[in-house]
Amino acid sequence: MADKINRVVLAFSGGLDTSVILKWLQQTYACEVVTFTADLGQGEELGPARHKAELMGVKPEHIFIDDLKEEFVGEYVFPMMRANALYEGLYLLGTSIARPLIAKRQVEIARQVGADAVSHGATGKGNDQVRFELGYYALAPDIKVLAPWREWDLNSRTALIDFAEKNQIPVPKDKRGESPFSTDANLLHTSSEGKVLEDPWEEVPDYVYSRTDDLVAAPDKPEEITIDFKAGDALAVNGEAMSPATLLAKLNELGKRHGIGRLDLVENRFVGMKSRGMYETPGGTIYHAAHRAIEQLTLDRGAAHLKDELMPRYAELVYNGFWFSPEREMLQAAIDHSQAKVEGTVRMKLYKGGVHITGRKSPHSLYSEKVVTFEDDAGAYDQRDAEGFIKLNALRLRLLGRRDGR
Template sequence: MAIQAKKEFKKVVLAYSGGLDTSAIIPWLIETYNCEVIAFAADVGQGDEELIGLREKALATGASECYIVDLKEEFVADYIYPTITTGAVYEGEYLLGTSMARPIIAKAQVEIALRVGADALCHGCTGKGNDQVRFEGTFAALAPELAVIAPWREWDMVSREDLLDYLAERNIECSASLTKIYSRDANAWHISHEGGELEDPWCEPTKGIWTLTVDPEDAPNKPERVQLSFEEGKLTKVNGESLTPYGVLMALNKIAAAHGVGRIDIVENRLVGMKSRGCYETPGGTVMMKAYKALECLVLDKASLKYREQIGLEYSHVMYDGRWFTALNDALLAGAASFAEKVTGEIVVKLYKGQATVTQRKSPNSLYSEDFATFGADDVYDQGHAEGFIRLYSLSSRIEAMNKKGLALKNTGIE
C-alpha cells in the first residue's frame, strides 16, 4: 500500500453512493493522489430517494463528473433470473441480494473507466467485508491493467466521527450524522440491515430494523393468493399480467411486503473469515424462489433435481464469494439453464402472516401422473413388481449382512 500511495494517478473512477464514506473519499483521493475523480453510481433499484441530487452532491464534493447508469432491467434479467435457476441459497437462508448486485455494478464501473481513459478504480468497501473481494474480483477479470484504490485499507480514519471531522475541516457539507445506527444496502431484490443492536446475536431485532416489509404480526388477517407464470425458467406474468423482469419483481415486492413475507435474521460466514449478523428483507424474491422450486419439483426427475440442488449449493458460494466472472460460474449457470428449459407452468402462492406457501401447480412438462400416484385402484402399476426392484436395490446390504452373520449365500436367492 505504501508504494501505491506514492504514485500519482491521472483519473480515478469511484463507485459512489453519496453516503458518508464515498463523500469523504472524493476529496481524499484528490489530496492523496493528485488526480481527477469521476463518480459513478449504479441504479439497481435501490430507490429514487438515494439517487435524487446525487450528481450535484458528487460535484460539490470535488468530482469532475458523475455518471448514473440505469441497470435495473439488466440486473434482474441477467443476474437475478439466472441465479434463481440455480436454486442458490447461501447457508440455507440468504438469497444473495447484495452479492448479486456487485458484479453488474463493478462491470459498469469498469466500462465507464475504460470509456473515459481512467488509470485507476476506487471503491469504498471496508477491509473486513465481502464486497471488497466482489468488486476487485470483477476488476481483475475485466480490466487487470487498471490500478485499484481501497481507501479503507490505506487511510488512518477508523470511525464515522473521523470521516465527519475530515469533511468539516474542508467545509464540505454532508447529510450524514453520528445518529445513524444501521448500515443498510438496498436494491430491487432486497434490503440488508447490519449494525446497532444486531451486533449482539442475543439481541432480538427491534421493529426499527425493518423498513420494507410489514411486521407479520400486523399483516392482514386474510391470506392473499398470487399466480405466477413461468416460461423456460423465466417469470413472465403476475396474476396474468405480462411484465418485464424488473416489473415482475416490483409487483411481487409490493404484494409480498404487505404480508410480511421475506424476513430473515441470520449469522453468516463472511468470505474473509469472520462471522457477521444481518437482517434481510426479500419479499418478492422469496415468493419467486418458492414458486420456482415448486415448479422444478413438478418437471424434473429425481436424479436431475438432485444434481440441480448440488449446483445450487456450489453456486451459492460462487456468488457470495464474488466469482461471477469465472469459468466455474459460466459452467454452473449453463448446467442450471439446461434444467430451466423445462420449467414452464403456473404456480399459485398463498401469502399470509410472513409465510409464502405454494398451494397449486401445473405444467405441460409435468412428470406427475395421478394414474400412477393414486391411493385408489389403478390398472397402470402392478405393486407386485416392487418386490424384485427392492431385492436388487438392497442386494449389497443383504450380502454385507450375510457376511457379518456368517451365513451361507446358498438357498438365499443370491447365488
C-alpha cells in the same frame, strides 16, 4: 508514495463515506475522479448524488448515473434464482448478486473515459471489497484498484465527519450522531448490520425493518396470487406479463404487505469472521418458493437432485464474489440446460409472513395421476415389479449381513 493515478472511476452513492472518499482521492492522488452511481432499485432519489459530485468539482460529463434495474434482475437475479441459490441454506444473496454488475459497469466506464483505476467504498473487514475487486480483475486484469478504507487513517465516524467539515463537504444532520446500523438496498433486498445488531442475542428492533410490514399489522386474510414461468424465469403475476424488474417490484409490494421475507442470520463471511445481519427479501422469497414449486412438476428426479447438490457450491461462488469465474459459468450452463421445460403456473397464498403453495400446473409436467393413484391404475404400474426392484437393491446389504453374521 502513492502510485501515479491520472483518472479514477469511483462507485459513488453520494453518502458521507463515498463523499469523503471522493475528496480523499483528489487530494491523495491529485487525480481526476469520475463518479458512477448505479440505480439498482434501492428506492432512493439519485439526484443528490449528482449535485454532491458537481459540488466537489467533478465534471458534468464525468458523472454517470445509470438505471440498471432491468439488467440487474434479468441478467443477474433471474439466473441466480434458476439455481435456487441460498447461502448457508437461508440467505438469498441480495447484496452479493449486485456487486458484479456494479464492477462490470465501472470497468466499462473506465474504458470509456480513459481511466487507469477504479475505486470503491467497501471496508477492509467485509465481503464487498472482495466481490468488487474480483469483478474488476476478471474483466480488466491490469486495472489499478484503490481501496481507501485499507489505506487511510480515517478509522472512525468522528474522523470522517472531521475530514468532511475541514473540506467543506456537507454532512447531513442524521450522520452526526453514532449510526445505529448500516444498510444496503437494491430491488432484491435490504440488508442491515452493525451497531444495534451486533449482539446476536438481542432481538432486531422494529425500526430496523424498512421493506416488510409487521406481522401483527399484516392482513388477517390470505391473498392468493399466481406466477407464470417459462424456461425457468417468471414472466407474469396474476396473468399480467411484466418485465423482470417490474415483476420483482410487484412481488416486493405483495411481500411487504404480508410481512414476507425477513431473515435474522449469523453468517460466515468470506474474510473469516462471523457477522449478524438482518435481511428483508420480500419478492425474492415469494419467487424462490414459486420457482421450486414449478420445478417439482417439470424436473426429473436425477436433474432435480443434482441441482440441489450443486446449489450450495453455486451460492458460495456468488457470495464470495466469483460471478465471473469459469466454475460459476460452468454451473450456470448446467442449471440453464435444466430449465428448458420449467414452464407453467404456480398458485400460492400469502399470509402473515408465510408463502403457501396451493397448486401448480405445467404443459411439461412429469406428474401422472394415472401412475400415482391409489385407485385402479388400469395397468399403468404393476406393483409386482417392486419385488425384483427391492431385491436387487438389497443384494449388497444381504451379502454384507451374511458376512458380518447379522
